[in-house]
Amino acid sequence: MAEQLKKPKRKNPVLRTRLPALPPGSRSRIALGLTAAAAQGRFELQQCRECGTVQYPPREACVNCLSIHLSWSEQKSGGRLLADTTLHHSNDLFFRERLPWRLGLVRLDCGPTVVVHLHGDVPPAPARVRVAARLDRAGQAVLVALPTKETPHMADDRQLREFTCDPKHRKVLVTDAKTATGQALVSALAAAGADLIWAGHAEPWKKFPGFDELRTIPQVTLLPLDVTDSKSVREVAAEIGGKVDILINNAEHNRSFGIANRSGVETARAEMDVNYFGLLRLAQEFGPALRSRGADGLASAVAWVNLLSIYALANFPSHGTFSASKAAAHSLAQCLRAEMRPAGVRVVNVFPGPIDDEWNQLLLPPKIAPQALARAAVRALQDGIEDVYPGDVAQEWLARWRDNPKALERELSS
Ligand SMILES: [Zn+2]
Numbered sequence: 001m002a003e004q005l006k007k008p009k010r011k012n013p014v015l016r017t018r019l020p021a022l023p024p025g026s027r028s029r030i031a032l033g034l035t036a037a038a039a040q041g042r043f044e045l046q047q048c049r050e051c052g053t054v055q056y057p058p059r060e061a062c063v064n065c066l067s068i069h070l071s072w073s074e075q076k077s078g079g080r081l082l083a084d085t086t087l088h089h090s091n092d093l094f095f096r097e098r099l100p101w102r103l104g105l106v107r108l109d110c111g112p113t114v115v116v117h118l119h120g121d122v123p124p125a126p127a128r129v130r131v132a133a134r135l136d137r138a139g140q141a142v143l144v145a146l147p148t149k150e151t152p153h154m155a156d157d158r159q160l161r162e163f164t165c166d167p168k169h170r171k172v173l174v175t176d177a178k179t180a181t182g183q184a185l186v187s188a189l190a191a192a193g194a195d196l197i198w199a200g201h202a203e204p205w206k207k208f209p210g211f212d213e214l215r216t217i218p219q220v221t222l223l224p225l226d227v228t229d230s231k232s233v234r235e236v237a238a239e240i241g242g243k244v245d246i247l248i249n250n251a252e253h254n255r256s257f258g259i260a261n262r263s264g265v266e267t268a269r270a271e272m273d274v275n276y277f278g279l280l281r282l283a284q285e286f287g288p289a290l291r292s293r294g295a296d297g298l299a300s301a302v303a304w305v306n307l308l309s310i311y312a313l314a315n316f317p318s319h320g321t322f323s324a325s326k327a328a329a330h331s332l333a334q335c336l337r338a339e340m341r342p343a344g345v346r347v348v349n350v351f352p353g354p355i356d357d358e359w360n361q362l363l364l365p366p367k368i369a370p371q372a373l374a375r376a377a378v379r380a381l382q383d384g385i386e387d388v389y390p391g392d393v394a395q396e397w398l399a400r401w402r403d404n405p406k407a408l409e410r411e412l413s414s
Contacts, residue, residue: 002119002120002121002151002152002153002154002156002157002158002160003153003156003158004152004153004156005153005156005161005168005169005298007169007195008169008297008298008299011296011297017292017293017295017296018295018296019295020137020294020295020300020342020343020344021093021094021097021295022094022137022138022342022344023092023094023095023136023137023138023140023142024092024094024138025138025139025140027140028058030046030058030059030060031057031058031141033046033058033072034058034072034133034141035135035139035140035141036072037072037074037133037141038133038134038135038141039135039141039385039386039387040385040386040387040388040389041380041383041385041388042074042133043074043075043077043131043132043133044072044073044074044075044133045058045072045073045075045110045112046058046059046070046071046072047070047071047072047073047075048062048064048065048067048069048070049067049069049070049071050062050065050067050069051064051065051067053065053111054075054108054110054111054112055070055111055112056108056112056114075108075110076108076109076110077130077131077132078108078109078128078129078130078131078148079106079107079108079109079114079128079129079130079131079145080106080107080109080126080127080128080129081104081105081106081118081122081125081126081127081128081129081145082104082105082106082107082113082125082126083104083105083125084102084103084104084105084118084122084124084125085102085103085104086100086101086102086103087099087100087101087102087103088100094137098158098159098162101117101159102117102118102119102120102159103115103116103117103118104116104118104122104125104129104145105125106129106131106143106145108131114131114143115143116129116131116143116144116145117142117143117144117145117159117163118144118145118159119144119145119146119147119154119157119159119160120157120158120159121146121147121151121154121157122145122146122147128148129145129146129147129148130145130146130147130148131143131144131145131146132144132146134163134164134383134384135163135346135384135385135386136162136163137162137163137294137344138341138344139337139341139346139386142163144160144163146160155168155382156168161298163384164381164382164383164384165246165302165303165346165348165381165382165384166192166381166382167189167192167193167194167246167378167381167382168192168193168194169193169194169195169298169299170194170195170245170246170299170302171194171195171196171197171198171243171244171245171246171299172189172194172196172197172198172244172245172246172247172248173197173198173200173223173225173240173244173246173247173248173286174186174189174197174198174199174200174248174250175200175225175227175247175248175249175250175251175278175282176200176201176202176227176250176251176252177199177200177201177211177214177222177250178199178201178202178206178208178211179208179250179252179357179370180208180210180355180357180358180370181250181252181307181355181357181370181373181374182199182250183208183210183211183214183370184370184371184373184374184375185248185250185374185377185378186199186214186217186220187214187217187371187374188371188374188375188377188378189248189378190217190219190220192378192381192382194219194246195219195299196219196221196243197217197219197220197221198221198223198225198240198244199214199220199221199222199223200223200224200225200227200236200251201222201223201224201225202224202225202226202227202228202229202232202251203226204224223236223240224236227249227251227274227278227279227281227282228273228274228277228278230281233281233282233285233286234285236285237285237286237289241285241286241289241290242289242293244286244289244290244301245293245299245300245301245302245303246301246302246303246304246305246381247282247286247290247303247304247305248305248307248377249278249279249282249304249305249306249307250307251274251275251278251307252274252275252307253270253271253273253274253275253322253325254271254319254322254359254360255267255270255271255319255321255322255359256318256319256322256359256362257318257319257320257321258317258318258319258320258321259320259321267321268321268324268325271321271322271324271325272325272328274325275322275325275326275328275329276325276328276329276332279306279329279332279333279336280332283304283332283336287304287336287339287340289301290304290340290343290345291339291340291342291343291345292343293343294343294344294345295343295344300344301343301345302344302345302346303345303346303347303348303381304336304340304345304346304347304348305347305348305349305350305377305380305381306329306333306347306348306349306350307350307352307377308326308329308330308333308349308350308351309322309323309326309351309352309353310351310352310353310389310393310394310397310398311323311326311327311412312326312327312329312330312351313327313330313351313397313398313401313405313408314397314401314405314408314409314412315327315409315412315413316412317412317413330349333347333349337386346384346386347386348377348380348381348385348386348387348388349386349387349388350373350376350377350380350388350390351387351388351389351390351394351398352368352373352376352389352390352391352394353366353367353368353391353392353393353394353397354367354368354393355367355368355370355373356368356369356370357370366391366392366393367393368390368391368393368394372390372391373390373391376388376390376391377390397412
């Protein structure tokens with residue numbers, strides 16, 4: 001049974017902050033297919049389209065028939081642990097800091113035999129396991145063998161926690177926590193065991209039902225923070241920037257209509273100011289502090305979450321300027337991801353379809369409930385996933401977009 005994670009001691013401010021070491025991060029171009037699937041929480045391996053052989057590690061041709069017609073397809077996770085060992089020495093700095101480290105060899109039911117990182121609750125070989133692809137701190141996919149059934153405090157396993165961004169015992173800032181989604185995020189984080197949650201809120205004169213009740217959650221601290229105001233962002237970053245382990249940017253400005261239904265650029269500018277420049281302000285002020293704390297022990301800085309939209313992938317004309325601002329934010333988030341990666345801090349992008357909130361009242365269902373969206377975002381942190389498409393609508397549009405982006409564009413515009 002994994003040892004239950006205790007709340008980490010307060011950091012001694014006099015001690016030097018360690019620079020983050022990363023696991024080996026280079027992969028061949030072919031092997032990035034494994035990483036791309038793991039980033040979305042899928043376990044995919046290369047499969048031959050001619051003979052059906054599943055292979056690992058990824059190669060240019062099929063090991064069975066030499067065909068070059070290979071595709072990445074989702075695989076069953078079951079397998080048998082053939083051998084296990086514990087590493088007590090490593091020449092790699094990342095692993096040397098984390099020894100001892102458990103490794104194993106698993107024969108997957110779908111064919112190949114793979115080297116895996118072993119969860120502490122997996123019994124010694126031979127044993128049944130389930131294998132999952134997870135992102136490591138370098139942002140590359142690795143294979144992890146887990147027990148076949150949930151075990152107590154399973155997520156607290158020291159090795160597994162190196163691959164996830166679990167909010168348990170971590171300090172989280174949620175921007176614009178007043179909205180329905182913001183409140184749901186704060187509640188979900190509290191339920192997941194976050195140590196402290198700063199609930200950022202702008203425009204104190206504007207009342208939102210339910211917001212005042214957040215005060216009753218013991219971990220929650222309400223904090224004035226306006227992402228459209230550089231001074232406000234700078235001051236809050238100076239105050240708490242060095243303590244934030246996870247930042248969730250939930251601030252969003254959403255108005256319906258496209259181009260022709262409205263004159264002037266004020267609405268579009270307000271959308272850009274919150275959705276794009278808001279992210280930029282936060283990234284400039286909080287980014288350096290998070291980057292410097294990527295190796296800060298058990299509760300290090302670990303993730304940055306952006307609430308984007310599936311409309312960032314293809315414009316939805318009845319929310320046309322909003323879609324454009326989300327596309328801009330998506331592009332900026334990719335830049336942020338590249339800049340945070342050397343510190344081992346993961347940028348998680350959430351792409352929901354229409355949310356069931358006041359700005360989508362005129363849209364017909366299905367719409368995703370704020371609580372479901374919040375649970376999906378927290379789940380992504382617990383699983384260490386990079387790109388999340390919560391809800392049926394987002395999943396369906398994602399499938400269409402992957403199949404043919406042009407088809408989705410036409411469908412959304414009709
Ligand atoms: Zn083949």
